Amino acid sequence: MNELQELAGRLLAEGTVQVVIGWGEGPRGVRPAFVREPGEASRLIFDERCTQNLVAYLSPRRSHVARLGRPAVVVKGCDARAVAGLLREGQLRREEVVVIGVRCGGVLDDPAGEAPTTADRCLDCASREPKLADHLVGELPPPPAGTARREARLDELAARSDADRWAFWQEELGRCVRCQACRQACPLCFCERCVADKTEPQWIESSPHGRGNFAWHVTRALHLAGRCTDCGECQRACPLDIPLGLINLRLARVVAERFGYQAGDDPTVPAPIGAYRLDDPQEFIL
Numbered sequence: 001m002n003e004l005q006e007l008a009g010r011l012l013a014e015g016t017v018q019v020v021i022g023w024g025e026g027p028r029g030v031r032p033a034f035v036r037e038p039g040e041a042s043r044l045i046f047d048e049r050c051t052q053n054l055v056a057y058l059s060p061r062r063s064h065v066a067r068l069g070r071p072a073v074v075v076k077g078c079d080a081r082a083v084a085g086l087l088r089e090g091q092l093r094r095e096e097v098v099v100i101g102v103r104c105g106g107v108l109d110d111p112a113g114e115a116p117t118t119a120d121r122c123l124d125c126a127s128r129e130p131k132l133a134d135h136l137v138g139e140l141p142p143p144p145a146g147t148a149r150r151e152a153r154l155d156e157l158a159a160r161s162d163a164d165r166w167a168f169w170q171e172e173l174g175r176c177v178r179c180q181a182c183r184q185a186c187p188l189c190f191c192e193r194c195v196a197d198k199t200e201p202q203w204i205e206s207s208p209h210g211r212g213n214f215a216w217h218v219t220r221a222l223h224l225a226g227r228c229t230d231c232g233e234c235q236r237a238c239p240l241d242i243p244l245g246l247i248n249l250r251l252a253r254v255v256a257e258r259f260g261y262q263a264g265d266d267p268t269v270p271a272p273i274g275a276y277r278l279d280d281p282q283e284f285i286l
């Protein structure tokens with residue numbers, strides 16, 4: 001990926017940016033790399049192990065990153081949707097960041113795992129070439145082969161009885177240890193103080209047990225409805241492998257059905273949560 005390294009080196013040498021946030025090799029696999037000198041640009045890589053959504057570092061709650069100066073961030077197509085989300089919601093101004101898009105052939109779900117496979121979201125991806133980019137690098141690889149399984153999983157869950165579905169989620173969410181890794185990895189969880197951390201009043205019990213866990217996950221899911229960009233980071237970050245992506249996908253389906261909206265990479269298209277429409281379906285209001 002010399003093109004990426006050359007571009008990053010040039011942006012740093014010209015002073016266009018003070019840091020390039022990309023991926024680099026680490027002692028335990030690929031990890032985020034913060035390149036601040038042109039001579040270090042050779043550290044940057046891009047391949048199927050680059051799963052991390054680096055847009056999380058542009059979140060306003062990451063003030064330690066902001067202090068590094070104007071950033072360039074390397075994004076895959078799915079990550080670009082998170083840049084659009086931050087712009088759409090007024091958390092970032094376009095001139096504050098240089099976006100370097102990489103043409104993407106898909107990433108692995110768990111690059112450090114014993115038998116990594118292509119991430120499910122990549123198998124039906126329509127945004128392998130990011131549109132929201134100041135620079136685009138790399139050739140477009142062939143699409144990853146395989147059949148997406150998660151839509152079928154969602155359909156299978158939807159077909160179950162309410163009691164079965166309740167039991168499924170009770171078991172899954174009951175395993176949550178409330179480490180908040182899912183929240184930390186999410187580029188669109190940017191509140192300075194999360195409602196889950198508030199204690200006066202305490203809306204959500206913080207200890208890991210069924211009741212608090214349900215309150216946390218329902219709140220998290222609703223806060224991300226119509227905003228989640230399907231980057232998969234929450235589920236990848238979860239140490240318990242809780243299928244958080246299924247919750248996000250279900251809500252994305254509902255938002256698409258009810259509001260005709262999908263979180264895309266055009267920041268000028270308003271999300272339902274921030275738009276008022278006279279024809280909004282509102283039969284749920286009694």
Ligand code: SF4
Binds near residue numbers: 079105
């Ligand atoms: S969802 Fe698309 S853009 Fe994102 S990693 Fe997979 S193939 Fe690449």
Ligand code: SF4
Binds near residue numbers: 177178182234240
């Ligand atoms: S990352 Fe997993 S275990 Fe941690 S709070 Fe989120 S769902 Fe719970």
